[in-house]
Amino acid sequence: MAETGKSDGLRLGFLTSLSLGERGFVGGLLVTNHMGRPLEFQCTAPVRPNRTQEILYGPTLGPFLLGDVIGRTLIEKATVKPTLVLVEVPQLLELRAQTSIPIACLESTDLKAEDAVRFPADALRLRLGMQSLVFASDFEDDLEAIRGKANLVPKEADLSEPFGRVRDALQETVAANAA
Amino acid sequence: MTSDTLTDSTEFRTIPLGINGEVFPSGVNAALRRPLAPESKPVGLVERVTLLPAWKPTRFKVPTFSLTFAAGLEFVPPKPAKEEEAGELFQVQAPAPLISMPTGGDAPPPTKKKATRLKPPPEALSIEDRLFYVLQPPLESFLRGQELVMPFEPFPYQYEGIAWLFSQTAALLADEMGLGKTMQTITAIRLLLRSGQVRRILLICPKPLIPNWQREFKTWAEEIPVTVMEGDGARRRMLWNMPGVPVLIANYELMTRDMEEMPEAERPKFDLLVLDDAQRVKNRGSRTAETARGINRRRAWALTGTPIENRPEEMSSLFEFLQVIPPEGTPDVRQLMNLSSRFVLRRTKNLVMTDLPPRFDRDEYLLLNPAQQHAYNAAEKEGIIQLNEMGDSITIQHVFELVLRLKQISNYDPLTGESAKMDRLMADMEEIAASGGKAILFSQWTKCIDWIKLKMDEKLPEAGSLVYHGGVPTKQREPILKQFKEDPNSHLLLMSYGTGAVGLNLQFAGYVFLFDRWWNPAVEDQAINRAHRIGQKTQVIVTKFISKDTVEEKIDKVLNEKRELFAQILGGGEQTNASLSLNASEIFGLFDLKARAGKGVKSIAPPKAA
Numbered sequence: 193m194a195e196t197g198k199s200d201g202l203r204l205g206f207l208t209s210l211s212l213g214e215r216g217f218v219g220g221l222l223v224t225n226h227m228g229r230p231l232e233f234q235c236t237a238p239v240r241p242n243r244t245q246e247i248l249y250g251p252t253l254g255p256f257l258l259g260d261v262i263g264r265t266l267i268e269k270a271t272v273k274p275t276l277v278l279v280e281v282p283q284l285l286e287l288r289a290q291t292s293i294p295i296a297c298l299e300s301t302d303l304k305a306e307d308a309v310r311f312p313a314d315a316l317r318l319r320l321g322m323q324s325l326v327f328a329s330d331f332e333d334d335l336e337a338i339r340g341k342a343n344l345v346p347k348e349a350d351l352s353e354p355f356g357r358v359r360d361a362l363q364e365t366v367a368a369n370a371a
Numbered sequence: 372m373t374s375d376t377l378t379d380s381t382e383f384r385t386i387p388l389g390i391n392g393e394v395f396p397s398g399v400n401a402a403l404r405r406p407l408a409p410e411s412k413p414v415g416l417v418e419r420v421t422l423l424p425a426w427k428p429t430r431f432k433v434p435t436f437s438l439t440f441a442a443g444l445e446f447v448p449p450k451p452a453k454e455e456e457a458g459e460l461f462q463v464q465a466p467a468p469l470i471s472m473p474t475g476g477d478a479p480p481p482t483k484k485k486a487t488r489l490k491p492p493p494e495a496l497s498i499e500d501r502l503f504y505v506l507q508p509p510l511e512s513f514l515r516g517q518e519l520v521m522p523f524e525p526f527p528y529q530y531e532g533i534a535w536l537f538s539q540t541a542a543l544l545a546d547e548m549g550l551g552k553t554m555q556t557i558t559a560i561r562l563l564l565r566s567g568q569v570r571r572i573l574l575i576c577p578k579p580l581i582p583n584w585q586r587e588f589k590t591w592a593e594e595i596p597v598t599v600m601e602g603d604g605a606r607r608r609m610l611w612n613m614p615g616v617p618v619l620i621a622n623y624e625l626m627t628r629d630m631e632e633m634p635e636a637e638r639p640k641f642d643l644l645v646l647d648d649a650q651r652v653k654n655r656g657s658r659t660a661e662t663a664r665g666i667n668r669r670r671a672w673a674l675t676g677t678p679i680e681n682r683p684e685e686m687s688s689l690f691e692f693l694q695v696i697p698p699e700g701t702p703d704v705r706q707l708m709n710l711s712s713r714f715v716l717r718r719t720k721n722l723v724m725t726d727l728p729p730r731f732d733r734d735e736y737l738l739l740n741p742a743q744q745h746a747y748n749a750a751e752k753e754g755i756i757q758l759n760e761m762g763d764s765i766t767i768q769h770v771f772e773l774v775l776r777l778k779q780i781s782n783y784d785p786l787t788g789e790s791a792k793m794d795r796l797m798a799d800m801e802e803i804a805a806s807g808g809k810a811i812l813f814s815q816w817t818k819c820i821d822w823i824k825l826k827m828d829e830k831l832p833e834a835g836s837l838v839y840h841g842g843v844p845t846k847q848r849e850p851i852l853k854q855f856k857e858d859p860n861s862h863l864l865l866m867s868y869g870t871g872a873v874g875l876n877l878q879f880a881g882y883v884f885l886f887d888r889w890w891n892p893a894v895e896d897q898a899i900n901r902a903h904r905i906g907q908k909t910q911v912i913v914t915k916f917i918s919k920d921t922v923e924e925k926i927d928k929v930l931n932e933k934r935e936l937f938a939q940i941l942g943g944g945e946q947t948n949a950s951l952s953l954n955a956s957e958i959f960g961l962f963d964l965k966a967r968a969g970k971g972v973k974s975i976a977p978p979k980a981a
Contacts, residue, residue, distance in 0.1 A: 228508040229566075230440045237434040261431045269435050353486065353509065361505045364491075365436065368498045 202226040202341040205274030205293070206354040207266065207284070209258045210362040216240030217254075218366060219262030220358040223272045226344040228354060232272040235365055236262050255283035263287045276338050278325070280355060282309055285328040294334035296325035298352055318342065321349030383411050438502050441567035486511055487530040492538045493713070510534055513562065522590055525554070526905075528723040533558045535716050540670045541693040543649070545717040548676040548897050549727075549904030553587045556645060556674060561592040564617055569642035569670065571617065575663065576647035578622035579870060582849055584647070588618070600625055604632075611639045623651055627662045640667040649673035652692050653685035655699075664692050676900075677893040678715065683707060690714065720903075730903045730911045734927075736919045739781065740789040747780045747921060774922055781918035782819050782887055792886055792916045793826055799914065800827070800834045803882055804862040809855070810882035811864045813871065813898045815889060817842050820865045823886070827863065835860040840867035852877075868894055871901065878906040885915040888923060892930055 204226065209219040220235040239261055241253055249256050263284060267277060268291075277295045279285070288295040299317070300309045311317075316327040316335045320342050327335045345351075486509035491501040507513070510530045514521050525533070529551050536542055536559035546552050563569040576584055581599055588597045600610055600621035607629055610619065621629075630638060644666050646652060652660035652673075671693050679685050686707050690696045695714055702710060711717075720727060739747055754773040758765055783790035796812070803810050814820050817840045827836040835858065839851050855864045856879055864871075864880070868889050880902040889895050895915075903911040917923050 222506060224508075228512055230506045230508075232440065233438045233502060233506055235436050237436075239431060239433055261433060265431075265433045265435060269437065271437070271439065349512065353512065357506050357508070361502050364501050364505055365498060368501070 202276070202338075202344045203231065203272065203274045204228075204345075204351070204354075205267070205270070205277040206358055207263050207277050207279050208355050208358050209262055210359055210366070212238055212366065214240075217257050217262065218362050219258060219266055220362045221263075221266035221270060221274075221277075222354055222358045222361070223270060223274045224354060226341075227346070228349065230357075232270060233358075233361060234266045234270055235362055236265060238366075255281065255286070259284050259287040260290065264290050267291050267293060275341070276334075278351060278355075280309070280352075282311065282326070285326075288328040288331055288334075294327065294331065294338060296327045296334070296338070299324040299326050321345045321347065321351045323351045325351075383409075385409075436498075438499055438506075440503070440506075485527065487527070487534050489534050489537055492540065494540070495538075504538055507566070510562075514558070521558070525558070526551075526723070528718055529555050529558075532716060532718070533562070536672060537562050539672070539714070541695050541714050542672045543678060543689055543693065543715045544672065544674050545678045545715050546676065547717070547719045548900035550718060550720065550723065551905055552674045552676070553584070553647075554591050556647075556672065557588055557591045560618065560643070560645075561595060563643065564595065571639075571641045572619065572643045572645065573639075573641045573666065573668070574618060574620045574645045574647065575623055575626050576620065577651070578624065579845070579848070580647060581620055581622060583875065584620055600629075604629075608633075612637070623659050626666075627659050630662045630666065631658070638665075638667060642668070643670040643672065644668035646671075646673045646692065649675040649689060649692070650677055650680055650685065653680065653688050655684075655688035655691055660688060660692065664694075676897060678717070680891055680893050686711070727903070727905070728907050728910045730899070730913060733912060733914045734917055735795060735914055736917050736924070737791040737795060738919050739921070740784070740791050740794075742787040742789040743780060743784040743791065746784045746786060747777060750776055750780055751922075774926075777922045778887055779816070779819070781921045781923050782814070782816075783822065788826075791918065793823065795916065796823070796884060796886070797827075797831055799882075799884075800831055800863055804831070804834045807859065807862075808882060809862055809864075809880040810884060811866055811871070811877055811880045811902060812884040812886055813866050813868050813889075813895075814886040815868055816887075817867055819886065820867060823865055833860075834863045836863045836865055837861055838865050839871055840865070841870045843870075866898075868898055871898065875901050876904065876906070877901040878904050878908075881907075881909045881911055883911060883913045885913070888915065888917065888927060888930075890926075890930075 202225075204224050206222045206224070207219070209217045211217055216238045217240075218236055218238050220233065222230060223232045223234075224230050239257055241249070241257060245256075246253060258281065263277075263279075264287060267274075267287075274293060277287075277291075277293055279287070279295060279297050282297050285295055285297055296318070297309065297311075299311060311326045316329060316332060318325045318327065318335055318339055320338070325338075327338075488509050489504045489507045491504040495501050495504070510533055514525075532544065532546065532551075532555040536544060536555060544552050544555065546555075560569070560572055564572075574584065585597055585599065588595060595618055596616070597618045597620060598610060598613075598616045600607055600619060602610070607625065610616070611629060611633070644663075646663060652663050654660055673689050673692060675689075678689060683704060684701075687696065687700065687702055690702070690707075690710055691698060691700060693714060695710060696702060738744075751773075754776065758769055758773065761769060779785070781792075783793060800810065812820075812823070814823070820838055820840050821842075824836050824838050827834050837851050837855050839848060839855075843851065851864075852875065855861045855877075864877070878901075883899050883902050885895060885898070889898075899911070899913050903913075915927075917927055
């Protein structure tokens with residue numbers, strides 16, 4: 193792969209998951225180049241917590257599964273390492289403590305929406321493409337490192353779009369396994 | 372709490388348990404009347420008592436699946452075109468401007484646009500194949516201002532066509548003429564090359580269209596090297612198998628000849644074979660069709676605006692080329708419909724080009740001039756007598772010759788030079804030239820075109836007439852088109868249906884004249900669509916000359932009645948050009964031909980096909 197050897201490029205990882213109800217969760221990581229062209233895709237088999245975990249983790253079970261279990265596994269297994277991993281859930285910024293790769297969360301463009309993701313005013317923000325990204329606090333160096341490459345991403349790039357691709361791909365894998 | 376404390380804190384008491392015993396009749400005493408004397412002593416527990424379970428968080432071992440994408444071909448970025456070179460291009464203008472790029476900090480953020488996603492083809496069964504398509508970015512973001520610079524923003528239906536072609540291993544793109552089949556094909560090729568899906572492509576087209584394809588590749592995919600198959604036999608043999616040639620363009624004749632001469636083991640292999648003007652292989656028994664079918668390829672696309680010209684069997688031949696039916700397969704109409712829904716993409720202008728300027732068709736029924744009428748009547752009378760005298764030995768060829776003769780006289784009387792059509796053309800062209808407009812004229816005969824040119828130069832030189840037909844050497848054709856486009860004094864381009872009807876972009880012409888009518892409206896529509904296509908800014912006025920009370924009027928009537936016969940095969944939409952040309956029965960029926968046989972009278976026309 194031409195892209196894997198480039199250390200000066202910007203490879204974006206898009207990490208998200210899909211709930212399968214009683215069957216648990218599947219997670220996917222799509223690594224693209226700075227233009228959104230896919231380089232590698234990793235996904236997990238369904239991960240289903242047991243009853244003890246459900247009771248003990250309570251409301252933190254989701255972030256635990258997606259972050260510690262799914263996210264960390266996918267990032268570790270990726271052969272094309274992303275320069276920056278993008279997530280849609282703020283809790284997943286904690287994943288940064290377990291990996292050396294910068295993690296950033298997409299900030300909702302419509303902050304008035306009910307499900308809008310809101311961050312404090314003093315959060316570490318960077319504009320990339322059409323979106324505003326928020327980096328994990330205490331990792332200011334991440335922001336500076338990515339800022340130096342931000343011009344590689346076109347201003348009209350919609351960074352929320354690849355998450356849709358990951359979800360569609362996860363649906364395909366789930367359907368293939370069910371068949 | 373430990374076992375020691377448990378023992379220390381326990382109190383023991385002796386409890387008198389008086390149990391009443393009864394003496395059974397047998398004399399056995401059932402109970403002993405003695406008190407229970409429980410005693411206790413400390414006993415060490417085996418293990419310490421623990422009340423918490425021995426559990427701590429453990430990390431799941433999660434199985435994963437991975438897919439790595441092939442690297443696409445890298446091309447050397449093209450040099451910036453010189454201004455004068457860029458001016459030579461026949462560029463297709465699209466209505467929508469490219470998305471604006473905000474320059475200042477206060478500029479509003481770009482808004483999200485419609486996304487055309489690639490869909491996995493139905494035949495893609497493996498999860499890897501399906502994910503390849505699902506994970507590709509939307510075409511709009513793939514193309515627009517990013518890695519693949521497009522000179523113009525494609526229309527939404529073109530994005531759909533590109534996405535469809537990209538996913539298809541067998542495809543018949545049958546868009547109506549003028550909707551941009553060439554551009555969609557080039558862009559899909561570009562995407563396939565870029566994503567590493569194909570590396571060697573063979574494009575077969577009619578010889579006159581090769582410069583057109585080169586020009587379009589230069590416009591839409593400047594970075595892709597295009598090699599044209601030409602030269603002597605040794606050079607061509609080298610070109611056929613030369614590595615590192617992403618796109619090879621050959622004409623049908625060279626393809627047929629070279630493939631037939633080449634030993635089978637030496638024949639080249641291609642990732643994609645594209646047939647432009649694919650109706651060339653509609654006759655499945657022809658050498659061209661057989662050779663095209665035999666070319667080794669992984670994908671095959673066929674391009675034609677007229678997938679059916681005469682018979683449904685022509686579709687079968689195209690499907691056989693695409694290898695979606697077995698050799699010599701004969702699908703019925705229902706099967707053809709199913710195949711079409713899966714492998715054919717056809718859009719008509721009425722459906723997609725709501726913003727294309729309208730086309731106005733004007734059927735001009737002209738009375739022949741007196742001398743012309745006299746010549747026509749004489750020829751008709753003489754011809755019919757001759758045909759009747761031939762009796763049962765008459766063939767369609769004999770009738771056909773008479774039709775041609777009468778059509779020629781309807782154009783102009785060769786003896787006197789009188790022509791009602793010419794008079795009318797002269798009047799129209801005077802007005803068009805005065806207003807700076809441009810017109811193209813089509814005729815079936817090169818001789819007639821040369822005659823019109825002679826007359827126009829003689830009587831209306833300000834029309835600046837130019838001639839473009841099969842008699843003009845190939846090298847002179849491009850300069851003629853260039854002059855017609857750029858010279859403000861050139862107002863009329865005289866073309867033959869055979870040479871000018873396909874592939875040319877003449878959207879700067881607002882007038883089309885059909886001096887005589889072709890046998891098949893599909894060919895006429897192809898001709899008209901040289902002008903009525905994307906990029907046309909004004910309405911297109913199409914004037915069809917029809918000589919009244921002649922064979923032309925009869926042919927026109929028959930063809931109009933047959934225009935929608937194949938609509939069901941190609942699905943919905945107005946099928947303006949899927950139509951039949953005249954069959955033998957109808958050509959005989961143009962004249963009231965009777966042959967005397969004994970006392971009775973019988974029609975010499977062959978029985979109508981069931």
